[in-house]
Every structure is written in C-alpha cells, then in structure tokens.
Amino acid sequence: MNQQVDIAIIGGGPAGLAAAVAAHSAGIDNLIIIERDEELGGILNQCIHNGFGLHTFKEELTGPEYAARYVEQIETLQIPYLLRTIAVDISVHGDRKAVMVMNKEKGLFTIEAKAVILAMGCRERSRGALNIPGYRPAGVYSAGTAQRYVNMEGRMPGREVVILGSGDIGLIMARRMTLEGANVKMVAELLPYSGGLKRNIVQCLEDYNIPLKLNHTVIDIDGKERVKGVTVAKVDENRKPISGSEEYVSCDTLLLSCGLIPENELSVGLGVKLNPITAGPIVDESLTTNVEGVFACGNVLHVHDLVDYVSKEAESAGTHAAAYIKGEKKAEDKTIEIAYTGGIRYTVPSAIHIENMEQNQVIRFRVDNIYRDVELTVRIGDTTFIKQKKKIMAPSEMEQVIIKKAKLLEIPNPEQIIITISKEGI
Amino acid sequence: MNIKSYDIVVIGAGVSGCAIARELSRYEYGRGIAVLERASDICEGTSKANSGIVHAGHDAEPGTLKAKLNVQGSKLMKQLAKDLDFPYKQNGSLVLCFDEKDRNKLEELYQKGKKNSVEELRIIEKEEIHRLEPNISEDVVAALYSPMGGIVCPFGLNIALAENACENGVEFYLNTEVKDIIKQEQGYLIQTNQGDFESKIVVNAAGVYADVLHNMVSEKKFNIIPRKGEYCLFDKEVGTYVTHTIFQLPTKYGKGVLVTPTVHGNLLMGPTAEDIEDKEGVDTTGQGLSDVLKRGALSVGQIPGGKIITSFAGLRAHLDRNDGDFLIEEAEDANGFIDIVGIESPGLTCAPAIGVMAAKLVQELLPAKEKEDFKATRQGIPEMASASEDERRELIQKNPAFANVICRCELVTEGEIMDAIHRPLGATTVDGVKRRTRAGMGRCQSGFCLPKVVEILARELNKDIGAITKAGGESYVVEGEQR
Numbered sequence: 090m091n092q093q094v095d096i097a098i099i100g101g102g103p104a105g106l107a108a109a110v111a112a113h114s115a116g117i118d119n120l121i122i123i124e125r126d127e128e129l130g131g132i133l134n135q136c137i138h139n140g141f142g143l144h145t146f147k148e149e150l151t152g153p154e155y156a157a158r159y160v161e162q163i164e165t166l167q168i169p170y171l172l173r174t175i176a177v178d179i180s181v182h183g184d185r186k187a188v189m190v191m192n193k194e195k196g197l198f199t200i201e202a203k204a205v206i207l208a209m210g211c212r213e214r215s216r217g218a219l220n221i222p223g224y225r226p227a228g229v230y231s232a233g234t235a236q237r238y239v240n241m242e243g244r245m246p247g248r249e250v251v252i253l254g255s256g257d258i259g260l261i262m263a264r265r266m267t268l269e270g271a272n273v274k275m276v277a278e279l280l281p282y283s284g285g286l287k288r289n290i291v292q293c294l295e296d297y298n299i300p301l302k303l304n305h306t307v308i309d310i311d312g313k314e315r316v317k318g319v320t321v322a323k324v325d326e327n328r329k330p331i332s333g334s335e336e337y338v339s340c341d342t343l344l345l346s347c348g349l350i351p352e353n354e355l356s357v358g359l360g361v362k363l364n365p366i367t368a369g370p371i372v373d374e375s376l377t378t379n380v381e382g383v384f385a386c387g388n389v390l391h392v393h394d395l396v397d398y399v400s401k402e403a404e405s406a407g408t409h410a411a412a413y414i415k416g417e418k419k420a421e422d423k424t425i426e427i428a429y430t431g432g433i434r435y436t437v438p439s440a441i442h443i444e445n446m447e448q449n450q451v452i453r454f455r456v457d458n459i460y461r462d463v464e465l466t467v468r469i470g471d472t473t474f475i476k477q478k479k480k481i482m483a484p485s486e487m488e489q490v491i492i493k494k495a496k497l498l499e500i501p502n503p504e505q506i507i508i509t510i511s512k513e514g515i
Numbered sequence: 516m517n518i519k520s521y522d523i524v525v526i527g528a529g530v531s532g533c534a535i536a537r538e539l540s541r542y543e544y545g546r547g548i549a550v551l552e553r554a555s556d557i558c559e560g561t562s563k564a565n566s567g568i569v570h571a572g573h574d575a576e577p578g579t580l581k582a583k584l585n586v587q588g589s590k591l592m593k594q595l596a597k598d599l600d601f602p603y604k605q606n607g608s609l610v611l612c613f614d615e616k617d618r619n620k621l622e623e624l625y626q627k628g629k630k631n632s633v634e635e636l637r638i639i640e641k642e643e644i645h646r647l648e649p650n651i652s653e654d655v656v657a658a659l660y661s662p663m664g665g666i667v668c669p670f671g672l673n674i675a676l677a678e679n680a681c682e683n684g685v686e687f688y689l690n691t692e693v694k695d696i697i698k699q700e701q702g703y704l705i706q707t708n709q710g711d712f713e714s715k716i717v718v719n720a721a722g723v724y725a726d727v728l729h730n731m732v733s734e735k736k737f738n739i740i741p742r743k744g745e746y747c748l749f750d751k752e753v754g755t756y757v758t759h760t761i762f763q764l765p766t767k768y769g770k771g772v773l774v775t776p777t778v779h780g781n782l783l784m785g786p787t788a789e790d791i792e793d794k795e796g797v798d799t800t801g802q803g804l805s806d807v808l809k810r811g812a813l814s815v816g817q818i819p820g821g822k823i824i825t826s827f828a829g830l831r832a833h834l835d836r837n838d839g840d841f842l843i844e845e846a847e848d849a850n851g852f853i854d855i856v857g858i859e860s861p862g863l864t865c866a867p868a869i870g871v872m873a874a875k876l877v878q879e880l881l882p883a884k885e886k887e888d889f890k891a892t893r894q895g896i897p898e899m900a901s902a903s904e905d906e907r908r909e910l911i912q913k914n915p916a917f918a919n920v921i922c923r924c925e926l927v928t929e930g931e932i933m934d935a936i937h938r939p940l941g942a943t944t945v946d947g948v949k950r951r952t953r954a955g956m957g958r959c960q961s962g963f964c965l966p967k968v969v970e971i972l973a974r975e976l977n978k979d980i981g982a983i984t985k986a987g988g989e990s991y992v993v994e995g996e997q998r
Binding site: 192217234 | 747748795797798799800803820823826827904907908911915918919920924926959960961962963965980981984985986987988989990992993994
C-alpha cells in the first residue's frame with residue numbers, strides 16, 4: 090500500500106516551506122515535503138549574505154537565517170519531510186497524484202497525494218546554453234555553483250575572476266569572491282542595463298570598485314585545461330559583437346550569471362502546461378495549473394528577486410491547496426483573462442475566477458525594459474481599478490498590483506483585466 | 516630506469532587503438548600487450564568528439580579501404596554492441612537533395628552504395644520523405660534512404676572496447692606521452708614521460724599525432740592535417756525532431772551538415788570542416804557554431820536557439836596525400852611498425868573492422884595462438900534512467916547507492932558513479948565520470964551535480980577535492996586547500 094497524503098510538496102526551499110506552513114495552518118496536517126538536498130532551506134542555505142526578510146520579518150536576515158525561521162515552524166508543527174529524496178516522476182492516478190520518489194533509506198516508492206504543490210525552484214543557464222565559443226576548460230562555473238563551493242564547501246573555485254551577467258547572483262558573487270581574496274576583474278553585461286537589484290550594484294560592485302561593463306559579452310574562452318583568459322567584446326543595439334572592440338582579459342575563472350530557468354521537468358511529465366515566456370506553469374488565482382489539484386509557487390512558477398514574495402506566493406498556494414482538499418473551492422465560474430500591453434512581459438496568474446479569488450487578489454508581473462516616469466493602469470472595461478505613477482520600473486524588479494474582489498463584483502459582465510504601462514497623459 | 520617489455524605496444528587509446536587492442540587480446544602473447552595514452556583517460560581525442568554515426572557505406576569511394584572497412588564495421592557493430600553492452604541503434608539515414616539539378620548526385624551515391632554492397636538502399640520522393648520525417652524542410656526534393664544506417668555512443672563503444680581489452684590482459688598506461696621511438700635490432704624502444712617501453716611490434720593509432728610518431732621511425736614522412744568539426748547539441752525535448760540521421764548533399768553553403776538523434780535522445784547538428792594547424796585546436800568558434808545552425812536549418816528549419824544545451828569540436832586526422840584513403844599497413848621502411856593513420860570519417864564505423872584488420876597484420880608478423888579463455892562479452896554500467904521499475908528496485912536492493920540521485924537531469928545515481936570509478940580503467944576525472952555515466956550531460960550541464968561528482972571522486976580515490984580534475988593535467992576544479 091502506497092503512502093497516502095493529502096498534500097505532497099515537491100521541494101523544501103523557501104516556497105515549499107512557506108506552502109507547508111500555510112497548508113498546515115489551514116487545517117491540513119497529512120502532508121509531506123520532498124527535498125533532494127541534505128537539509129531543508131533550498132538555495133537559501135548557500136546565500137549567506139543578508140537582505141532577506143525585510144518585508145516578511147521587518148529584519149535583514151541572511152539566507153540561512155530566513156530559512157531557519159520556516160524550518161523552526163516545520164519542526165514545531167511536526168510537518169513530515171524527506172531529505173536526500175528525489176521525485177522521479179509525478180502522474181495522475183484517478184483522483185490522486187502518484188509521486189514516485191527515491192532515496193537511499195527506502196529505495197524506490199510511491200506517495201499518493203490528493204494535491205501536489207510544485208516548488209522545485211530553478212536552475213542556472215549554462216555556458217552550453219549560452220553557446221559561448223572557445224575551449225572547454227575547468228574554471229567555467231555558473232555563479233550559483235561557485236557560491237555553493239565558497240559558502241558551503243569552503244573552497245575557492247579560482248582567484249582571477251571575470252563574471253558574465255549582472256543578475257543578482259553574479260553581483261553577489263563578485264563581492265563574495267573579492268572578500269575571499271580573489272581579484273574580480275569585471276562584470277560584463279550583455280544588455281544596456283543590469284539584471285540585478287539596484288542595491289546589489291551599489292553594495293557589490295561600486296563599493297568594491299569592480300567595473301560593470303554594460304553592452305558587453307564574452308565571445309571566447311581560452312585555456313585548454315584550466316581557464317587562461319576570456320575575450321570580451323562590446324555589442325551593438327542588436328546585441329551582436331562589434332568587430333574591433335575585442336579585449337582579451339586573462340583570468341582563471343569565468344562565472345556565469347545569465348538567467349535562471351524554472352525546473353519544470355516533473356511538471357511537463359504530469360501534463361502541466363507552461364507559459365513560454367516564464368517557462369513556468371500557467372496558473373489561475375489559486376495558483377492551480379491546468380491539472381486539477383496541482384499547484385505551483387516560487388521560482389518554479391516564475392523566477393523571483395525577493396524571497397519575501399516567494400513566501401507570500403507560497404503561502405497562497407498552501408492555503409488554496411488546503412481549500413481544495415477541504416472541498417471549499419467553489420464550482421468554477423466565470424474566467425476573467427488577464428491581458429497586458431505596453432511593456433509588460435507576463436503576469437502571474439494568467440486568469441482569475443471571480444468566485445474563488447481572494448479578497449485582495451495579488452497579480453505579479455515584470456516589465457520588459459526600463460521605464461521611467463510612466464503610468465501603470467489596471468482597468469476592466471471602462472472601470473479603472475488602479476492608476477499609479479511610477480518613477481521607474483525595471484525587468485529585474487518584480488511588480489504587483491492588488492485587485493479587490495468586492496470592487497470586481499460590482500462590475501457587470503467583466504471580460505478582461507487589462508494591465509498597461511503608458512507614458513503619462515496618453 | 517627499468518624498461519617495460521611487451522610483444523605489442525599500441526599507441527593511442529582512442530576507438531581505433533582500443534579496437535585493435537581488444538582484437539589482439541584474443542591471442543596468447545607471452546610478453547603481453549600494452550596501450551599507451553598521453554591523456555588522463557581513454558577516449559580523449561577524436562573519439563570523444565564526433566557524430567556517433569554508423570555509416571551504411573554509400574558515401575565511401577568503392578574500392579577504397581574506407582569502403583571495405585565501412586561495410587564490414589557496420590555489419591559487426593550490431594553484435595558488438597550486444598557483446599560489449601554499449602548503446603547502438605539502427606535508425607536509418609536519409610541524404611537530402613534540395614534541388615532537382617542535384618538529383619544525379621543522389622543517383623551517384625546510390626550507385627556507390629550498390630558497388631559497396633550496401634543493402635536496401637533506395638531513392639525516395641518528397642511525399643515519402645515527409646511521411647518518414649514530418650519535420651524536414653519543405654524544400655526537399657528527393658532523398659537517398661538507407662535503413663542500414665545507425666547511431667552509436669562513441670564513448671560507450673571506445674570505453675567498452677578498452678575495458679574488454681583490459682579484462683583480457685591488455686595493460687593500459689594513461690598520462691603516458693611518447694617522446695621518441697627508436698628502432699632497435701629487434702623491435703622498438705619507446706621513450707615516454709613515464710619511462711621506457713620496449714616492444715617487438717608498435718601499432719601507431721595516435722590520431723592527429725600519428726604523423727609525428729611515424730616520422731620518428733620512417734624516412735617516408737607524412738603529414739596529418741587536423742580538420743576541425745564543430746557541433747551543437749540540443750535538449751532531449753527536441754530529440755525526436757527527426758528519427759533518422761539526416762545528411763545533406765553539398766548545398767549552397769558547401770559540404771552539408773547532419774542532423775541526427777543521438778542514442779541518448781538528444782539532437783546533434785554538425786560538423787563543419789576547417790583545416791587548422793594546432794593539433795589541440797578543439798575550441799569552438801562563433802563562425803563555426805553559426806555555420807552549423809545555418810546549414811542544419813536547411814534540413815529541419817530553425818530550431819529555437821534556446822534548445823541548445825552545449826557545443827563542442829573535434830579534430831579529424833586527415834592524412835595529407837592524394838588518394839584520401841585510410842593508411843593501415845606496416846611502414847615501408849620500419850619493420851613491425853604498423854600505421855593506423857588518417858582515420859577520419861567513417862572511422863568510428865570502421866573501428867571493429869580496423870581492429871580485425873590490424874590484428875591480422877600483427878599476426879602475420881608475430882603469430883600467436885588463440886586464447887581459450889578469451890572473455891568475449893562485457894557488462895556495462897547499469898542505467899537507472901532507462902531501467903524499468905522492477906530493474907530499478909533490483910539495483911537498489913543490491914546497492915542502496917542506486918537510489919541516491921546525483922545528476923538530476925539525466926537521473927544518474929551514486930551507485931552508477933561508484934561503478935564507473937571502480938571498474939577496470941575506471942574514471943578518475945569529472946569528464947571520465949561524465950562519459951561513463953552521463954552525469955553532467957543534461958540540460959543544466961553539471962550545474963547541480965558537479966560538486967557532488969567531485970566529492971564522490973575524492974572520497975573513492977582517497978584524495979582531497981582540490982586534487983580532482985575535470986580532465987586530467989592542470990584542470991583542477993577548485994583550489995587545493997580548505998580556507
């Protein structure tokens with residue numbers, strides 16, 4: 090007889106932990122967290138810098154401290170979890186989901202769950218995926234792998250470092266490697282703007298005099314056994330290298346921080362439909378995917394910048410999963426699609442059902458470029474819900490708007506929620 | 516310094532050298548057989564960076580050694596894959612023609628194939644092509660269809676041959692680079708960076724360096740031009756975009772590139788062909804990679820760039836002489852020195868046949884009795900990823916380490932990695948583990964599993980993690996000391 094649970098949570102990082110606590114608070118105690126690593130906490134365990142929890146706890150915590158706040162609750166509430174256990178496959182079995190898992194202690198076995206919360210997080214874009222030409226020496230790492238080595242294994246990947254990609258992980262590692270005695274020669278960024286938080290550019294690069302070269306990329310990796318150097322070139326408006334701008338930079342390490350990709354292999358196997366823009370599942374207001382009883386939250390749904398938002402989103406998923414188990418979900422009623430124009434890249438959710446939406450429904454989104462002095466509008470038909478002036482909006486800073494259920498119910502026959510960014514007055 | 520004496524020394528542990536060593540290990544050679552390899556592992560040269568194709572044989576010029584060995588090798592491959600337990604699939608191939616004006620070229624290939632005794636060749640038209648392969652470009656006009664074509668895992672084949680040779684008594688010396696070969700009265704003195712060897716027979720299977728070795732003992736010098744070929748490898752998500760190996764007739768861009776599924780379920784595109792000077796020039800280039808994609812698109816349209824997971828380059832050993840054929844013979848002015856030279860395409864396909872042919876040459880010079888206890892089969896590393904649920908449980912029952920997933924992308928477990936390290940000619944490097952188990956070959960390209968693989972290597976080899984390399988030499992993964 091397979092183990093039977095109400096909710097199986099795939100991933101014990103910040104999303105999985107917050108979802109578990111929320112589901113438990115909503116009355117579900119037959120749940121289990123499945124985690125592949127040695128301990129709960131996910132990627133937070135290697136993020137030893139602080140800046141986590143400003144919203145959630147009104148404190149500036151380090152990654153492990155933030156994780157610990159949730160792990161404490163897991164232990165106190167006695168929420169079951171499996172470590173060093175990988176979910177190999179998830180499939181629909183009648184009205185349950187069969188999660189096939191594997192670990193050294195129990196071997197191969199199946200957990201049957203009424204609901205599944207996907208919280209697998211994301212992976213980093215590799216050198217191979219970036220198709221950077223050159224040799225394939227040792228010394229090319231994704232920034233996250235380097236971070237794991239420095240912060241958890243106590244080893245330096247190298248001493249003379251070039252970083253490609255100004256995403257947060259790259260910025261954090263620029264500072265980290267410098268603090269450990271490495272010489273970080275530069276951070277090269279393909280785009281005309283950085284992909285990281287403004288505060289990280291200041292605290293990680295400017296404070297350490299590490300040059301940030303926007304509109305630059307690495308076009309060759311030299312070194313047959315170990316990295317010897319890289320060739321950096323300026324790029325034009327089409328992001329193509331400009332001939333004549335090449336610069337050879339000698340180094341022994343190249344760190345890549347060129348984007349995170351949600352890990353949805355298990356989701357795809359389950360038949361979950363993905364949004365090609367986010368590479369994460371398409372969900373509605375309850376964070377349910379197209380497969381009934383399967384929820385998604387955190388980086389597997391869409392890559393976040395602040396763990397506080399991950400926790401909030403996961404809380405919502407946990408609460409909705411609990412509601413689903415308890416049969417509190419109202420029969421599906423009218424679907425309102427969320428449409429967007431004028432510079433928005435995507436929204437989560439993609440659609441909402443009025444009856445089941447929260448009193449204050451959060452819609453999270455990202456923009457596709459840096460916008461200054463614009464107006465953010467949310468309207469349904471002729472009714473304007475939100476009209477906000479925004480001094481600046483950037484792709485690297487996730488935004489959100491809140492739709493009040495009461496106000497939405499006042500509108501007869503709502504068709505679409507339209508979110509727009511436009512220049513003031515237009 | 517003591518000299519190690521052997522009856523036969525094979526230089527080069529690529530697919531040719533190992534195929535030859537394996538064939539020779541069928542015989543009783545009193546002083547034994549040794550294989551010398553300059554790199555830290557077997558299969559570090561051309562053998563690890565090629566298309567993995569088992570050619571049907573319609574491409575080789577009739578009457579050449581390439582043609583003869585191609586057809587023989589292709590026939591031997593199926594059974595060899597069963598005996599030595601490496602992945603092989605007979606998926607068939609198509610040579611695409613995009614212009615009616617080029618139809619005669621297809622006809623020529625067909626005739627060549629017939630002359631080379633390739634079975635079941637036929638020319639098919641657009642409609643049938645699209646029935647077989649819906650994703651092929653609308654511009655295709657006709658194709659040469661060869662059901663006999665196949666795909667193989669090049670490292671799987673190479674490593675399987677080496678392990679079997681090793682099990683049958685062949686001694687392998689890795690990290691051993693030949694510095695000089697001196698003709699002696701009887702045989703050769705081989706001076707290496709790890710000491711001297713002495714041997715009656717030398718088999719020169721040194722790939723792009725075969726000219727350097729040959730020229731040490733012969734006055735009839737020759738030159739090998741490294742011919743670089745670049746490839747792009749795509750995610751398994753598009754691994755069934757085509758099911759046959761898709762070749763092209765020469766197109767407006769020059770010699771065609773192929774698009775093929777790999778035995779492991781990825782999609783492979785390439786190679787280019789660029790003559791270079793550097794015998795170690797295995798770097799990919801911006802131009803080369805974009806050429807691969809541009810030419811490949813002629814066959815299958817544009818596959819989203821986001822599906823590329825890695826790219827690589829290999830060097831073919833092109834022998835610079837008129838007839839463009841393999842050179843497999845005893846050197847004219849160096850008795851007992853057997854050259855296995857110019858093994859470019861269809862070299863991988865020919866490997867089993869090259870093994871047989873070279874062994875015969877050696878037997879003529881130095882006959883020996885066939886062993887009665889020759890172990891003709893070899894068991895590979897069990898694969899959890901492709902095992903059935905029952906098979907998985909059985910493996911875990913034998914060793915719980917098979918339930919500890921190390922490489923998430925390819926589902927490779929600790930049990931498999933430990934097997935890879937502890938079997939004969941086991942892995943000692945990250946790349947060695949990768950080629951034996953596929954750990955690190957998935958879409959995250961070892962982003963997640965690298966620290967774990969390094970940890971296991973260090974533990975099993977009793978070394979500090981700072982001493983573990985990616986591929987031998989100075990390719991250390993992390994620094995030596997704990998901070």
